[in-house]
Amino acid sequence: MQIVTAQRRELIEVFTGLRPRRFHRLVRAVHREGGRALAPDRPGRPWALTLEDRVLLVAMYCRTNLTVRPLAPLFGISPVAVDRTISWHGPLLALTPGKRKPGRHQVLIVGGTLVPTRDRTLSASSKNYRFSANLQVLITAETRLVLGVGRPLPGNRNDCIAFAESRIKDACGSATVIADGGYQGTDILMSHRRQAGQDRLPDWKGQHNASHCQVRARFEPAFVRVKNWTILRDCRLKGDGVYWTTSGVAHMHNLALGRA
Incomplete structure (x- = not known):
């Protein structure tokens, strides 16, 4: 039984610091980076969780620093699936370089x-x-x-x-x-x-x-x-892992400010 899910909107802000509308902006950004692709080590087998729940899982992992064993029953999947989700989707949350570099007036x-x-x-x-x-x-x-x-x-x-x-x-x-x-x-x-x-x-x-x-x-x-x-x-x-974790948290920080 899955306990934590993105369908429970009250949990989104608790574990991501984002309001549901901004959380879905994060999900769309992960989607653009390839979040819907199948696991490269198991091609053809779909993910057990929806993309929204996978993004929430990574955010909850960063927020609480829980290991895969306590996270697995919360999302109703195996510890191996949790590890695979974090490894594949974690880097997709990282900040993407801006199209323009800062100008001399900044x-x-x-x-x-x-x-x-x-x-x-x-x-x-x-x-x-x-x-x-x-x-x-x-x-x-x-x-x-x-x-x-x-x-x-x-x-x-x-x-x-x-x-x-x-x-x-x-x-x-x-x-x-x-x-x-x-x-x-x-x-x-x-x-x-x-x-x-x-x-x-x-x-x-x-x-x-x-x-x-x-x-x-x-x-x-x-x-x-x-x-x-x-x-x-x-x-x-x-x-x-240290890099994409810090960059992903910074990405969610920008979204929480409402200007990213």
Whole structure:
């Protein structure tokens, strides 16, 4: 007996953070990416769940970080079918690159976040005292929408290096990008620092730092909503799983804001 289904509209917002109308926009996006295709390892055999229920299953997995065993009876399918659904449909929820790159009149904010993961080939012991991956996240300063998520790197990698190696730099276009002081040596706009021998900054630099901090502060509240998804606190997926999970959660975050 299936307990959780997308037909129960009250469950959609609980497990996805989306209202039913926006959830169906997510389902249509997954459909365009090939969500209705049959399982590649079992061609000819249809999925046990509808596309809406499969998308809800992946969202519930990301929201609760439950393993496949407790998820299976909730959706009335086997643990193997749950694993197959997550593996095939999870990457389809990820953000798709925009058709146009940001222009020079736009202001973007970039920041790094550590996602604990059990894949030791992808992670490293980090400052949060856990094996984590460094993911670079790019948002717009005006709308706080997530524009892109960089490829995961070991958590001990500095942000200034991860900015280029994660390929998030390619998504910036010609826009003005601001960040904290961890991006030394890049062309990102950062706050001024005192030089050797300086007791205090000039007034104009202090004013610039104040306005810079006000804009950059928009990153944290936006990303706090993303980090509320439990899977980003202990990701058990391997390989690209950390990437598509973070990108998929960012996609649902954009839809929840009603601007994606």
